[in-house]
Amino acid sequence: MKFDLFRAGLAALALAALPATAFAHGSMKPQHGGIVQMSGETLIELVSGPKGTDVYLSEEDEPVAATDYTAKLTQTLAGKKSEAALKPAGGNKLSAPGFKAAKGAKVVVALTDKGGAKIFATFQTK
Template sequence: MAHAGHKPLHGGMLDYYQETSVELVVKPSGVEVYVQYDDENIPSQGLTGTVKVTAPGAKAKAFKLSPAGGNKLEAKGVKAPKGSVVEVTLNGVEDTPALTAYSIK
């Protein structure tokens, strides 16, 4: 497995879809997503995606991710409180959409 032992580079949480590593960073201003494929940064320009947040006791809400330079996409204004489940779907990295999920602690 090419990504065994990897650590987040931006203080977030890592998940993987095949050879794509996706780091989710939750900030007060929103969420950031950093994408690598086979250990190489993937330019966010040309990628599309969504982030879906399911907070405890609330309906799921989906937000569009926008390219933010380098290998970063972001969704400003997204709140992901403790106990939430965050799903990230990315298009344009592999042949099929990459889906990753995170539990916010």
């Protein structure tokens, strides 16, 4: 069996590039204490608090302007659905004041950008 130095070098180079590729879209760590999902290039963080539910948008660790989107939340719990509009609340934050994400619910965030492209993220609340 002949050892091919060129192929071995290519394989080593490909393995060395794996960690950089794995983090190409930025951190998946929640920045606001919520839960995160990746949809395409967009990181969506769902945060439920006493005043309502907020969603934060980013791409490659950079905030994405919430004003570029129309959005809504759809929650399903025990076969019942409820919806709420998300409104821009400054920077990369969208808010649904008064909307409480229930524990154990499935929550879908539906975003539509100004060009009409749609982004969806599904969360299972804890």
